[in-house]
Amino acid sequence: MTTLITGGAGYIGSITTRAIRASGRAVVVLDTLENGHRKAVGDAPFVQADVADADAVRRTVEEHGVDEVVHFAAYKAVGESMANPGKYFANNVTGSQRLFETLRSCGVDRVVFSSTAAVYGTPARVPVRESDPTDCESVYAETKLMIEKTLGWYARTSTMRSVCLRYFNAAGASDDATLGEDWRFSENLVPHVMKAVLGHSPALKVFGNDYPTPDGTGVRDYIHVEDLASAHIAALDHLASGGASVTCNVGTGQGTSVLEIIAATERISGRKVPHQIVARRAGDVSEVWADSSLVRDLFGWEPRRHLDDIISSAYAWHSGRPGGHRG
Ligand code: UD1
Numbered sequence: 048m049t050t051l052i053t054g055g056a057g058y059i060g061s062i063t064t065r066a067i068r069a070s071g072r073a074v075v076v077l078d079t080l081e082n083g084h085r086k087a088v089g090d091a092p093f094v095q096a097d098v099a100d101a102d103a104v105r106r107t108v109e110e111h112g113v114d115e116v117v118h119f120a121a122y123k124a125v126g127e128s129m130a131n132p133g134k135y136f137a138n139n140v141t142g143s144q145r146l147f148e149t150l151r152s153c154g155v156d157r158v159v160f161s162s163t164a165a166v167y168g169t170p171a172r173v174p175v176r177e178s179d180p181t182d183c184e185s186v187y188a189e190t191k192l193m194i195e196k197t198l199g200w201y202a203r204t205s206t207m208r209s210v211c212l213r214y215f216n217a218a219g220a221s222d223d224a225t226l227g228e229d230w231r232f233s234e235n236l237v238p239h240v241m242k243a244v245l246g247h248s249p250a251l252k253v254f255g256n257d258y259p260t261p262d263g264t265g266v267r268d269y270i271h272v273e274d275l276a277s278a279h280i281a282a283l284d285h286l287a288s289g290g291a292s293v294t295c296n297v298g299t300g301q302g303t304s305v306l307e308i309i310a311a312t313e314r315i316s317g318r319k320v321p322h323q324i325v326a327r328r329a330g331d332v333s334e335v336w337a338d339s340s341l342v343r344d345l346f347g348w349e350p351r352r353h354l355d356d357i358i359s360s361a362y363a364w365h366s367g368r369p370g371g372h373r374g
Contacts, residue, residue: 048071048072048073048077048114048115048287049072049073049075049111049112049113049114049115050067050072050073050074050075050076050113050114050115050116050117050283051074051075051107051108051111051113051117051155052064052067052074052075052076052116052119053075053076053077053098053116053118053119053120053146054075054077054079054083054118054120054121054134054161055074055077055083055088055091055093055117055118055339056078056080056083056085056087056093056117056218057078057082057083057087057119057120057164058085058226058227058228058229058272059138059143059161059214059217059272059275059276059315060078060083060117060120060263060270061083061087061088061117061226061325062069062220062221062226062273062275062276063082063117063119063220063275063276063279064076064088064091065069065089065091065212065226065276066273066276066277066280067117067195067276067279067283068091070079070280073092073102073111073281074091075091075092075094075107075111075113076088076091076092076093076094077092077094077098077103077107078093078095078120079091079095079096079097079146080095080122082122082232082266083176083219083248084229085341087332088225090355093112094107094338097120097142097145097313098118098120098142098143098145099142099145099146099284100151101137101145101148101149103148104146104150104153105152105153107296108149108150108153108155109153112305112351113153113155113157113169113331114157115155115158115283115286115287116146116150116155116157116158116159116195116246116277117159117160117283118143118146118158118159118160118161119161119188119242120142120298121138121139121142121143121161121191121354122135122138122139123160123187123235124187124234125165125185125187125188125217125330126234128185128186128187128190128340129185129186135186135187135190136186136190137192139187139190139193140190140193140194140197141330142198143197144194145195145202147197147198147207149269149351150169150207151201151205151207155209156205156206156208157207157209157286157287158198158207158208158209158210158211158282158286159209159212159224159279159282159286160194160195160198160209160211160212160215161190162191162194162195162211162212162213162214162294163187163188163191163213163214163266164214164215164216164296164298164335165183165184165185165187165188165191165335166181166183166191166192166195166213166330167179167180167181167182167213167335168181168182168183168187168188169182169184169332170186170293170332170335173302173334173335173345174300174336174337174338175188175293175296175335175337175338176296176297176338176341177213177338177341177347177372178296181287182280184330185330188356190253190264190273192360193342195211195294198292202292208286208291208292209292210282210285210286210290210292210293211290211293211294211295211297212275212276212278212279212282212295212297212342213294213295213297213337213338214241214270214297214298215268215269215270215297215299215335215374216235216236216267216268216269216270216297216298217272217275218236218237218269218270218272218335218357218361219237219271219272219352219357219358219360219361219365220272220360220364220365221235221268221272221273221358221360221364222273222320222340224364225364226364227360228361228364228365229366229369230242234296236267236305236308237269237308237357237358237361238361238365239252240249240308240309240320241281241312241361241362241365242321243320244312244313244316244318244320244362245365245366246321249321250321250323251309251320251321251322251323252253252272252322252323252325253305253323253325254305254325254326254327254328254331255310255324255325255326255327255328255331257327258325258327258333258334259305260304260312260333260334262304262306262307264303264306265305265331265332265333265338266302266303266304266333266334266335267302267303267309267335268298268299268300268301268302268303268335268336268337269299269303269354269357270298270299270350271350271352271353271356271357271360272322273352273360274350274351274352275297275305276338277343277348278295278297278346278352281342281346281347281348282295282346284346285346286298288325288343293341293345293356295339295341295345295346296335296337296338296339296342297304297339297340297342297343297348298336298339299336299337299338299339300336300337300339301336302334302335302336303354309322309353310324311355311358312358312362313365315358315359315362316362326347329342
């Protein structure tokens with residue numbers, strides 16, 4: 048079995064690539080390296096190309112005997128998507144559509160797609176279920192939902208089947224702390240906490256402490272990136288054994304506040320996290336966490352790591368490589 052992994056040189060992609068190889072599959076990674084790192088791919092077969100490049104995708108599928116695909120490649124900066132929507136629609140939506148068309152013409156009809164909990168926008172209730180309404184609040188989220196819908200139509204009109212995984216807040220580094228996030232390209236909380244605790248920024252900005260949550264700071268469902276990786280393998284197995292198309296939340300079902308992340312980091316590192324409370328960030332919701340019962344029931348997948356594993360792996364990774372993969 049050979050798995051094509053688009054965007055396999057990125058943060059979640061590279062850790063998932065390694066997990067898929069460890070599960071006994073052959074892989075080939077396709078990535079433009081615009082935001083990914085060649086080093087993160089290691090000795091896995093690698094093709095530097097865009098998913099929209101039909102010739103490169105077709106050649107890769109034929110040369111490597113690709114049976115199935117995990118599709119990560121996409122732009123993911125929420126703010127940039129609002130400033131430059133065309134860039135996101137072209138790359139994420141049109142690029143994915145071209146990829147699916149090429150795959151279809153090559154007879155590859157199993158796709159696992161990296162979607163996001165951002166498709167729910169401000170949820171009417173927590174935990175959020177897959178059947179709850181979607182209400183995208185950014186172009187980025189809308190592009191992910193459009194790709195989900197595109198896959199839905201391929202499933203209705205062809206033999207293509209897909210699993211769309213709606214990630215909650217992916218965080219942490221690989222268990223051996225050799226692969227992780229590059230904080231220079233991230234607006235997310237955990238890399239910023241690490242930057243502050245390691246003295247690479249003056250202070251973490253806590254975006255608001257007046258939310259209607261127990262300690263007033265935002266609450267999210269942080270899922271360890273290695274657990275997220277194992278959900279992709281479960282999804283590939285589901286499709287390989289003839290399972291139907293489905294869209295699943297992937298989270299832990301537990302909410303953690305910004306102050307709880309800071310406290311865990313101080314406990315694990317033995318250092319203070321310098322921080323200051325600033326105004327709320329535009330577009331942030333107060334609290335969101337997943338109902339992950341569907342992915343548990345369908346795939347038998349369970350998160351095996353806890354918040355402390357997220358913080359300790361991120362701390363180990365960032366302590367060793369303050370400049371990320373290029374540092
Ligand atoms: C963000 C994106 C979401 C995307 C996800 C991917 C927005 C509005 N949402 O989710 O679309 O799918 O990343 O990981 O950008 N915080 C601070 N200080 C910081 C950074 C964050 O206090 O420097 C707080 C935020 O206010 C929030 C929590 O930490 O309460 C998590 O923030 P973040 O890691 O950016 O994730 P989301 O906003 O949930």
